[in-house]
Amino acid sequence: MFRRIKQDIQCVFERDPAARNTFEILTTYPGVHAVLLHRLSHALWNHHLKWLARVLSNLGRWVTGIEIHPGAQIGHRFFIDHGMGVVIGETAQIGDDCTLYHGVTLGGTTWQKGKRHPTLANNVVVGAGAKVIGPITLAEGVRVGSNAVVVKDIPPGATVVGIPGRVVAKVKPGPEDERRKAFAAKIGFDAYGTTQDMPDPVANAIDCMLDHIHAMDQQMETMCRSLKALGMEIEVPDLPDLEVCDISGKDLKGPDDIGMADDPGKPEKS
Structure with missing residues (x-):
């Protein structure tokens, strides 16, 4: 005892x-x-x-x-x-x-x-x-x-x-996880900083979305290359900025409006 x-x-x-x-x-x-x-x-x-x-x-x-x-x-x-x-x-x-x-x-x-x-x-x-x-x-x-x-x-x-x-179910880490992580970093999302021992259903759903977006991105690049090879001129427009809303519901249009006003190290605009 x-x-x-x-x-x-x-x-x-x-x-x-x-x-x-x-x-x-x-x-x-x-x-x-x-x-x-x-x-x-x-x-x-x-x-x-x-x-x-x-x-x-x-x-x-x-x-x-x-x-x-x-x-x-x-x-x-x-x-x-x-x-x-x-x-x-x-x-x-x-x-x-x-x-x-x-x-x-x-x-x-x-x-x-x-x-x-x-x-x-x-x-x-x-x-x-x-x-x-x-x-x-x-x-x-x-x-x-x-x-x-x-x-x-x-x-x-x-x-x-x-x-x-x-x-x-736990998913064993592999090349697929590394590709997801790299693509998530490309678009500014990181679901891998939450937890590894406790799988997150929301993170798993976003993983599926990332896979789908990545596949669509590859198909679009392939189509553009094929059309250019046929001699077609393709104008690729700039992607529009995403509109972000803060908690109060106010629309924030650009990076200068997102948390920058409270940054003491950033000079104010004249």
Whole structure:
């Protein structure tokens, strides 16, 4: 048991860059306090001292804001970051190296006895505010996005987002991604600075638009070259400037009107 407690403390250094030393973790991390109290209450629960286990669990809830039923089974190196509002039900099972953030619920969907809470395999991360409901299984390496609601089994390595939770497939980087990035930079759009671990449906839709625009651009260039080869004179007009509207709805026509007036390094026009 003491080896597990030592691992629970040491894993904080790996997952929280704000952690500075062991004394700070032991005295100021409610997630660690909740896990330590659960280790003790779970031992009492297994020794059929269920009332005493529930009293200790309730004390941990009052002190930390984290509710873990003493019957829940939790593996090695479990970390609750921030922790306020976390609820873990009686029949929940959590594997090794899992991480939960604040506001997470591992809840049940029935009042019947038996297995009614989720099972988390190893290396699962559940984002802030997410709800994992029912006797479902999140396989190894699953990532659950913030505020997602998961009500069905999730395969290994998948990322889940939305309400209800849906699996978002990860796209392996390759030449297609490099071409998209270069073309996006050409037209002044960069969707790749958002996140790489959590695919963005909006970014994916814009990726499709970029692919389509790029294909149209290539076709137009091919047509122009073909027409010039036939001796036709083609006048290529200048593309019009895009009109940008600020939050107030005022039309901004040129670059001098877009945020330049507030630039202290730019001289005002006479």
